[in-house]
Amino acid sequence: MTEQKKDTVSVIIPTFNRAWTLKRAIDSALAQDYRHREIIVVDDGSTDPTQELLAGYKDQIRVLVQENKGVSAARNLGIQESQGSFIALLDSDDAWEKNKLSCQAAFFQSNPGAMICQTEEIWIRKGKRVNPKKKHKKSSGMIFEPSLRLCLVSPSAVMMRKQLFDQKGMFNEAFPVCEDYDLWLRISHDTPVYLIDIPLTVKTGGHGDQLSASHSQDKYRIQSILDLIESNVLSSDQEQAALNVFKEKCRIFANGCMKRGREKEGAHYLMLAGGKGSS
CATH class of the missing domain: 3.90.550.10 (Spore Coat Polysaccharide Biosynthesis Protein SpsA; Chain A)
Known part of the structure; x- marks a missing residue:
């Protein structure tokens, strides 16, 4: 710089x-x-x-x-x-x-x-x-x-x-x-x-x-939360809060994928919602 x-x-x-x-x-x-x-x-x-x-x-x-x-x-x-x-x-x-x-x-x-x-x-x-x-x-x-x-x-x-x-x-x-x-x-x-x-x-x-009108925001928010959890910089309370929101967003995004016929993608995010996983 x-x-x-x-x-x-x-x-x-x-x-x-x-x-x-x-x-x-x-x-x-x-x-x-x-x-x-x-x-x-x-x-x-x-x-x-x-x-x-x-x-x-x-x-x-x-x-x-x-x-x-x-x-x-x-x-x-x-x-x-x-x-x-x-x-x-x-x-x-x-x-x-x-x-x-x-x-x-x-x-x-x-x-x-x-x-x-x-x-x-x-x-x-x-x-x-x-x-x-x-x-x-x-x-x-x-x-x-x-x-x-x-x-x-x-x-x-x-x-x-x-x-x-x-x-x-x-x-x-x-x-x-x-x-x-x-x-x-x-x-x-x-x-x-x-x-x-x-x-x-x-x-x-x-x-x-x-840009927000042409891309799924939750998909990138899910990735962002996952990256942060895996960086090991969060306190235990912050990590639990992040994990809760991560799983919630995974479920919401998965349901949206299923409704649009993207079953494979939806199944992947449902799997992530069940455990931390990685995408």
Whole structure:
């Protein structure tokens, strides 16, 4: 990784064929009232007018281009090439309120032992604001066990010390989805994830090109939990909690496979639900 600049926040925006919404994300990063920042856009092999859009920003942003390898590889490249001591992730279909970075930077200044924090969010679905369900409510601190069932950390809401990637590893490039769920579990089993209870991130969903719409998320969550159990880093209570959720997700996914005529795959996950196994 490159030499780090103290207090600089490196904003990493991965994108693939998102020219239709990317400008909003970049503009919200450029509009931040926190000036110690760099903005890195990683074009993951786009074939739409993304490059023409990015060219218009000239030296306001750094642009990295790679062949299409997925969002994890794009984020990882941006992180590896970044110069800041802090990393702030921003998905290309999301946006920030103008004081998002300054609010999180102030939190880290006041809490020098903290490694990662996230803000609350405004959710937009199909152009309309919606309220998150009770199960999506974020907590602050040691969030590992509630995070097993569903992802309670949003990439676009996060700021973290870059050194945390040295300790926990990067995004898993083998995961087309749930790569964030996987990283947050690796972090949160022994690291508090703090919440700034102010909605400073605008999270947009409901469009057809979202990765989560085209892949089974439970399949990758199952693999993530299994990898974590087998890494032997969990406490006995955490391991039991992880095992319980692992078996539950295996059963749910197996039933879904059976309903869709994928009997062999379903039988495999039913077997995993009966014992820890490996997939």
